[in-house]
Amino acid sequence: MTSEFFFGHLNYWLFIILMMTGLYIVVAKGNLVKKIVGLNIFQTSVFMFYISIGNVTGGTAPIFPLDMKIDPDVIYSNPLPHVLILTAIVVGVATTALGLALIVRIREEFGTIEEDALLELEHEIARKVSDQHGEAMGGRHSGD
Amino acid sequence: MVLTALAVVRMRSLFAVVMLSGIFTLLSALLFVTMDAVDVAFTEAAVGAGITTVLMLGTLALTSRHERPTARSPLIPLFVVFVTGAALIYGTMDMPNFGDPTAPAQTHVGADYIARTPEEIDLPNMVTAVLASYRGYDTLGEVAVVFTAGIGVLLLISGLRRRRRKDEDNEGSA
Structure with a gap:
């Protein structure tokens, strides 16, 4: 070189x-x-x-x-x-x-x-939504 | 400049980060002047250092001023960055030396623009001639992009005050 x-x-x-x-x-x-x-x-x-x-x-x-x-x-x-x-x-x-x-x-x-806090919030919202729809379809309550 | 950029990485106060990015842009404008690109230099100084800094300060005023430290480890990003950088540096090995007049970039259309601007456009500033005449469609596209971005910003921001008032009303009545 x-x-x-x-x-x-x-x-x-x-x-x-x-x-x-x-x-x-x-x-x-x-x-x-x-x-x-x-x-x-x-x-x-x-x-x-x-x-x-x-x-x-x-x-x-x-x-x-x-x-x-x-x-x-x-x-x-x-x-x-x-x-x-x-x-x-x-x-x-x-x-x-x-x-x-x-x-x-x-x-x-x-x-x-902050990205981390946003991700947490997003997971929370997703969990809520899946709980709702899961119950409506007769599924088990997810997680807790 | 490298120092300024590294300081941006370390700083936690967002106000200082924004100011440093303004300094970074001004330094780059100086560098443009030394590399014969005066038009680019003053656009960068006015638009890059001026408008961008003002916009960022406005955002800071509407949001928060400090950055919280992240819990994630910086190892994976560092690895990605080093691999990308190594690949790019490997790519420059085949490039012509800085300022080489026989480089491919100098011998094709660039020389053509320089030779034909005096007779076809008759403007002293070649950059203006190419910008507004030879590559006028580019500039039209640029105007379209700026217009779209302006509409986007207006749509995103416009409801701010109205929504805030509505929130206050709700709190007052509740």
């Missing part, structure tokens, strides 16, 4: 580390707001990954001079990833807003935004 290869790929690896940090927060943390923050971190690292693909050494931002006198020697970075990521940022905010609205609604309905 040459040092050129190492430093040429170091940026990708750093973004992957950030991505995995976000993924870890989403999977391991129980608080719903924190999960959304983790999702945002994941998202931002994917953005950075894309932009770094579009970068060209010695290039400049993809904007022509205002008078449109274009110097053919100037190298521009690839504008396509920038466009895709611009769209992705706005869509990301929209999904974040939707997720946060869902959290507010969940909190209003169940009084908690």
Whole structure:
């Protein structure tokens, strides 16, 4: 592994580390707001990954001079990833807003935004429902 | 940035977590500037760091401020995360070096957009040209997504005050 290869790929690896940090927060943390923050971190690292693909050494931002006198020697970075990521940022905010609205609604309905407590509540509701239907169908009373 | 992200993992106060995520986004905007993506940088700073933080603070105001520690062990998630990360890093082994001008991403449509924007669109900013003209349908789809999300948020939140008043009435009469 040459040092050129190492430093040429170091940026990708750093973004992957950030991505995995976000993924870890989403999977391991129980608080719903924190999960959304983790999702945002994941998202931002994917953005950075894309932009770094579009970068060209010695290039400049993809904007022509205002008078449109274009110097053919100037190298521009690839504008396509920038466009895709611009769209992705706005869509990301929209999904974040939707997720946060869902959290507010969940909190209003169940009084908690912790995953563990929500699971417990859900089990309780499921047990009640199955008891009801079980009795109606002549079955035994489940559990206790 | 890695430090900020790790701090988010450790922190229990949600207010601090939200602030740190704002800092994280601003740092990423700086990184976008150094990677020549100025349009992306200011969108990220305004939309990502601004609007998202405000939305999250609003959610915190409506819910709770602290996270309870979970009882589950973090081993399985850690394992999953490490395997995924290793697979992704293995995937980057075949990628071209950072900033390589002969990379496939640079030699196909990207160069085409740069070459044809002056004569076909005649706008100085290539990102705007591609966004609004070459890939206009993408932007239309984006507007549709934002509209749908807006409707969803309104539907979810709108009944809040009405329901709360109804609850109070019930408690008062009971």
